[in-house]
Structure formats: structure tokens, C-alpha cells
Amino acid sequence: xxxxxxxxxxxxxxxxxxxxxxxxxxxxxxxxxxxxxxxxxxxxxxxxxxxxxxxxxxxxxxxxxxxxxxxxxxxxxxxxxxxxxxxxxxxxxxxxxxxxxxxxxxxxxxxxxxxxxxxxxxxxxxxxxxxxxxxxxxxxxxxxxxxxxxxxxxxxxxx
Amino acid sequence: xxxxxxxxxxxxxxxxxxxxxxxxxxxxxxxxxxxxxxxxxxxxxxxxxxxxxxxxxxxxxxxxxxxxxxxxxxxxxxxxxx
Numbered sequence: 001x002x003x004x005x006x007x008x009x010x011x012x013x014x015x016x017x018x019x020x021x022x023x024x025x026x027x028x029x030x031x032x033x034x035x036x037x038x039x040x041x042x043x044x045x046x047x048x049x050x051x052x053x054x055x056x057x058x059x060x061x062x063x064x065x066x067x068x069x070x071x072x073x074x075x076x077x078x079x080x081x082x083x084x085x086x087x088x089x090x091x092x093x094x095x096x097x098x099x100x101x102x103x104x105x106x107x108x109x110x111x112x113x114x115x116x117x118x119x120x121x122x123x124x125x126x127x128x129x130x131x132x133x134x135x136x137x138x139x140x141x142x143x144x145x146x147x148x149x150x151x152x153x154x155x156x157x158x159x
Numbered sequence: 160x161x162x163x164x165x166x167x168x169x170x171x172x173x174x175x176x177x178x179x180x181x182x183x184x185x186x187x188x189x190x191x192x193x194x195x196x197x198x199x200x201x202x203x204x205x206x207x208x209x210x211x212x213x214x215x216x217x218x219x220x221x222x223x224x225x226x227x228x229x230x231x232x233x234x235x236x237x238x239x240x241x
């Protein structure tokens with residue numbers, strides 16, 4: 001994001017200490033996400049060393065940060081199948097699915113349980129309108145994916 | 160589990176205050192109207208599953224451990240090029 005007149009702000013993060021950010025890069029989740037309905041403001045943190053991971057850091061709660069993978073990194077053939085209500089809530093065009101990368105950012109939350117391979121939630125990716133930075137966790141309709149897809153994904157799931 | 164057969168336009172009552180109406184039956188999905196007191200939370204079951212998964216995901220302790228695991232996956236014989 002290009003820095004303009006507003007001076008950078010600083011927030012504490014769960015994993016990376018204090019981080020400077022630009023108010024214009026804040027993503028707004030008006031309804032929060034399930035189980036964290038009160039968390040409305042997030043930053044997407046990326047670091048070369050952690051590519052392709054993207055960290056969703058809550059601005060209100062320094063201790064809350066989700067590790068995510070771009071849905072297309074987790075699953076190269078991933079396709080969105082968003083419900084009309086979700087398209088509407090994000091101000092996206094009705095009647096067609098948004099293009100990942102052009103219209104929306106699409107991130108799958110990673111989960112790590114002990115002694116088990118990491119899983120990604122491809123049933124309900126985080127979808128952010130790239131033009132407004134308004135986001136929500138959009139439960140997909142008729143989805144072939146589960147909320148706990150084991151990495152690496154079986155090839156059939158991604159084709 | 161109690162199983163009932165209903166047609167479009169018909170309803171089911173649960174207790175005194177909750178009504179579930181079958182509004183439309185499509186090819187692969189049905190549209191349901193739910194009337195319930197404000198005190199009764201109504202949501203899709205997936206929302207609860209996703210909430211539980213979010214709570215679990217928020218417990219991640221170490222980024223280094225996660226990265227290590229992912230690196231192994233990507234470099235492994237089944238890993239993709241991305």
C-alpha cells in the first residue's frame with residue numbers, strides 16, 4: 001500500500017512484536033468471523049521468510065492472529081462458490097463469482113494440532129474485497145471442500 | 160431423530176414459539192423460514208463448525224514450527240510447485 005498523508009500507526013502482534021501499518025491497509029470485517037464476532041479490524045501481514053503464509057492479525061487483540069495460506073496456494077484449482085448474501089455483504093457483483101486476485105483476496109485459515117498434519121479451512125475461506133478491503137469468512141455453498149482439509153491436498157480435490 | 164414429511168408451504172412447530180416453514184423446494188436445496196424468539200440463536204450448522212475451527216486455529220503457538228512443517232510438505236515428493 002502506498003503511504004499518503006496519514007502517518008503510520010503501530011500495533012502489537014502475536015508473533016512479530018510491534019508492527020507499523022497504514023490505516024488504509026486495515027481490512028474491515030463488519031460481522032467479525034465465527035467465534036470472534038467482535039473482532040472487526042485485521043491486518044494482513046506477509047514476510048518474505050514466511051512465504052506464502054499470510055497472517056491475519058487482529059488490531060483490537062494483539063494475541064489474536066491467524067496463520068493462513070492463499071486458497072490458490074493451498075489448492076491451485078480452488079474455485080469460489082459464494083452465497084448471494086455473502087456477495088451482497090461484500091459489495092460484490094451478484095450473479096457471478098469474484099475472481100481471486102483481481103476482485104478478492106481469498107485466504108484459508110491454517111490449523112495445527114499436535115501430531116497431525118496441518119489442515120486448511122477451504123469450506124469457509126476469508127474473502128476480502130480488494131477494492132474496499134471489506135471482508136468476511138464466507139461459508140461456501142455446495143462446496144467439495146471441508147473446514148479441515150489435510151495438507152497437502154489430495155490431487156483430485158484441486159483439479 | 161424425529162422424521163416428518165412436509166410439502167412446500169407447510170410448517171413444523173417446536174414448542175410454543177418456534178415455527179419452521181418450508182417455503183420452497185428446489186432441485187438440490189430447500190428454502191426454510193424460521194420464526195423464533197430473539198433469545199434462541201439460529202444459525203447454519205457450518206457456522207458452529209467454522210467457529211470451533213477458528214478457536215482451534217487461534218491457539219497456534221509457533222510460526223517456526225508451522226513453517227518447518229509446510230517446508231517439508233512443499234519439498235516432499237507429493238508437494239506442489241507453489
